[in-house]
Amino acid sequence: MANEVIKIDDNMGSIRIGDEVVSMIAGMAATEIEGIAGMSGGLVEGIAELLGRNNLSKGVRVEVGETEARVDLYIIVKYGERIPEVAISVQENVKNKIEEFTGLSVVEVNVYVQGIDFGEDEKKDDDRKIR
Amino acid sequence: MGVVNRILLFFYALFFGAVSLGVILLVLHVVPERVLLNEYLYAVAQWQTGVIAGVVFLISVHLLFCSFSGREKKETASGDIILIHGESGDVTISLGAVRSMVERISSNVRGVREAKVKSTLEHNSENGDCLRLNIKLQVGQDRSVAAISDDIRANAGQYLTDVACISNFDLDVTVQEIVSGVVFKKRRLK
Numbered sequence: 001m002a003n004e005v006i007k008i009d010d011n012m013g014s015i016r017i018g019d020e021v022v023s024m025i026a027g028m029a030a031t032e033i034e035g036i037a038g039m040s041g042g043l044v045e046g047i048a049e050l051l052g053r054n055n056l057s058k059g060v061r062v063e064v065g066e067t068e069a070r071v072d073l074y075i076i077v078k079y080g081e082r083i084p085e086v087a088i089s090v091q092e093n094v095k096n097k098i099e100e101f102t103g104l105s106v107v108e109v110n111v112y113v114q115g116i117d118f119g120e121d122e123k124k125d126d127d128r129k130i131r
Numbered sequence: 132m133g134v135v136n137r138i139l140l141f142f143y144a145l146f147f148g149a150v151s152l153g154v155i156l157l158v159l160h161v162v163p164e165r166v167l168l169n170e171y172l173y174a175v176a177q178w179q180t181g182v183i184a185g186v187v188f189l190i191s192v193h194l195l196f197c198s199f200s201g202r203e204k205k206e207t208a209s210g211d212i213i214l215i216h217g218e219s220g221d222v223t224i225s226l227g228a229v230r231s232m233v234e235r236i237s238s239n240v241r242g243v244r245e246a247k248v249k250s251t252l253e254h255n256s257e258n259g260d261c262l263r264l265n266i267k268l269q270v271g272q273d274r275s276v277a278a279i280s281d282d283i284r285a286n287a288g289q290y291l292t293d294v295a296c297i298s299n300f301d302l303d304v305t306v307q308e309i310v311s312g313v314v315f316k317k318r319r320l321k
Contacts, residue, residue: 071220079232084214084296087222095219112211113224116232 017102019064023057026071026109029097030060033089035081037117040074059114069098070108076115087111136197143190210252212262214296224295226250229262232295233287237266240282242274244310262291262300269308280304 030036039059059074071094077086091109098106156162174180211223230250237246249265264287270279284302291297 079235080294082294082296083224084222087215088219091219091222108220110220111222113214113222113228115225115228116235118235 019062020057022062022064022069022071022098022102022104023060025097025101026062026073026094027056027058027060029094030073030075030090033086033093035078035086036090037076037078040076040112040114064104067105068107069102069104070110071098071106072110072112074112074114076117077113079116079118083113087113136194139190140194143187143194146187212252212260212297224297226252226262229264229291229295229297232290233264233266236287236290237268237283240279240286242270242279243268243283244271245269246283260299262297263303264300265303265305268304268306269310270306272309272311276306276309280306 027039030039041055041058061072061074063070063072073090073094075087075090077083090111094109095106098104153162157167211225212229213221213223215222230248233250234246234248237243237248245268247267249267251263251265253261253263266283266287268279268283270276283304287302288300291300
């Protein structure tokens with residue numbers, strides 16, 4: 001079984017939450033922020049996406065303990081958006097969502113801006129030819 | 132240590148490793164003295180031996196200087212720039228992202244046909260990290276080079292300062308080629 005983050009034992013049984021779930025929560029919380037074009041994943045995640053698999057934890061690395069978590073996010077920001085403001089919003093949203101859904105205390109959310117997205121319109125018709 | 136110095140050190144270490152192995156074999160009398168003397172006399176008679184010794188000497192001097200030089204500056208062509216270092220975590224931007232951003236901004240300036248950007252991060256113990264961007268341009272004849280260069284420096288500088296919030300940077304604009312000819316945009320119909 002995958003690494004488990006939280007194990008809550010009460011009278012009715014136990015609740016186990018996998019760290020993959022924390023990654024997904026972080027990924028979803030990050031992409032909610034206006035200014036985020038997407039998450040930047042590695043080769044494996046890229047291939048998985050090409051095969052049609054929707055990877056909600058793409059570009060997310062989590063390190064979890066019994067009560068605390070550290071999150072690393074690899075993001076792509078939209079062109080024109082003020083990068084530090086977007087990143088701070090991502091940090092706050094990810095921290096709040098993880099703490100709300102899992103009860104973990106998020107000690108650190110590190111944001112790594114891996115690229116800038118210039119938008120689909122600019123990519124489409126920049127075909128130049130010099131005679 | 133740079134790549135070139137690493138390569139030199141590799142061959143240098145290999146050479147002296149072989150020499151020391153030879154000495155060990157001699158001490159253990161694995162190689163007879165007669166054979167050794169014969170080889171020695173042959174080697175010193177060749178000019179190639181002198182050349183090799185000269186090269187080894189020069190590499191020795193070079194590596195000696197490298198070991199004593201206290202470089203204050205160190206440049207890296209890849210890595211991340213820390214924008215925020217806070218309690219909640221760090222916010223960094225990769226050099227690749229900055230490079231693509233400046234390339235795009237430069238390419239959009241009127242008169243620019245093509246722009247290539249080389250970015251390095253200079254680590255300086257005295258003045259802090261400095262981002263160096265070398266923008267190489269291919270421009271047309273429809274606009275003056277000075278005006279193009281001014282626009283690029285203004286636009287890229289503004290973006291780095293206002294949007295990316297990078298304050299310590301250096302922009303060098305180099306016009307590599309001036310091309311002539313009519314440029315037309317081929318637009319796809321929607």
